[in-house]
Amino acid sequence: MNKMRSPFGVKTRCTGGYPQYNSPPAPKTNSDGEHHGEDRVPTDKSKEQNWYLFSPVEGTVIRSNKNDDYGNCVVLAADNGFWVLLAHLQTREVKLGQRVLIGQRVGIAGNTGYSKGRHLHVEVVDMRGYPAKWCGHKEHLKHLLKPSEYIDFDKFEAEKEDFNVVIWKNGSTPEPVYQTTADCKNKKNPIGSLDPREQCECYGKVDGCYLVVYTINGTKTKKTGFVGYAGGVK
Numbered sequence: 533m534n535k536m537r538s539p540f541g542v543k544t545r546c547t548g549g550y551p552q553y554n555s556p557p558a559p560k561t562n563s564d565g566e567h568h569g570e571d572r573v574p575t576d577k578s579k580e581q582n583w584y585l586f587s588p589v590e591g592t593v594i595r596s597n598k599n600d601d602y603g604n605c606v607v608l609a610a611d612n613g614f615w616v617l618l619a620h621l622q623t624r625e626v627k628l629g630q631r632v633l634i635g636q637r638v639g640i641a642g643n644t645g646y647s648k649g650r651h652l653h654v655e656v657v658d659m660r661g662y663p664a665k666w667c668g669h670k671e672h673l674k675h676l677l678k679p680s681e682y683i684d685f686d687k688f689e690a691e692k693e694d695f696n697v698v699i700w701k702n703g704s705t706p707e708p709v710y711q712t713t714a715d716c717k718n719k720k721n722p723i724g725s726l727d728p729r730e731q732c733e734c735y736g737k738v739d740g741c742y743l744v745v746y747t748i749n750g751t752k753t754k755k756t757g758f759v760g761y762a763g764g765v766k
């Protein structure tokens with residue numbers, strides 16, 4: 533089985549191992565004296581973005597709630613039967629029953645619940661052959677695995693940067709808008725036009741054309757299409 537990707541988008545280090553903490557000072561372990569997961573923090577803790585969490589699996593959210601121990605906690609049940617539990621989150625960004633894809637953002641690591649400093653607590657559980665349904669803590673503890681044997685914490689992909697929407701401003705002549713980049717390049721079959729000096733939002737350059745979202749005159753309705761006027765991007 534291929535190891536799962538890291539739940540982080542940056543390089544991390546282990547601050548508490550499974551089943552015992554391996555780096556002092558040892559925080560409290562559970563009543564059976566064992567630590568059920570692995571604790572990780574970004575190697576560079578300075579940027580807020582370093583704490584974003586991403587799903588290591590494709591599957592379903594079977595738990596997204598808060599309690600005294602785990603704090604904000606999310607459990608992702610992979611379609612292959614393995615579960616990944618992420619605890620002490622600052623924020624949860626997925627809901628119970630929601631489908632998630634690998635790399636989808638699920639929350640931000642934090643310091644909620646029984647936690648003495650900001651970190652992520654990760655548990656990996658082998659629930660193959662069992663229904664993908666949160667069945668209580670006791671049940672899943674019987675199937676715990678060593679997280680670093682199933683998750684490659686060096687395998688990560690940073691979140692794709694949000695695209696910066698820029699303003700596109702027309703020149704002194706009407707600008708035709710096209711549905712496809714092919715039509716735009718051939719100047720054929722315009723689907724609308726932008727007025728002289730009109731401004732709209734530009735979402736990027738695609739195949740040499742500019743993808744714009746503009747308002748249909750006199751309405752609040754938005755329309756999208758491609759324009760060829762490069763000078764419009766401010």
Ligand SMILES: [Zn+2]
Pocket residue numbers: 548567569570571652653654
């Ligand atoms: Zn922990």
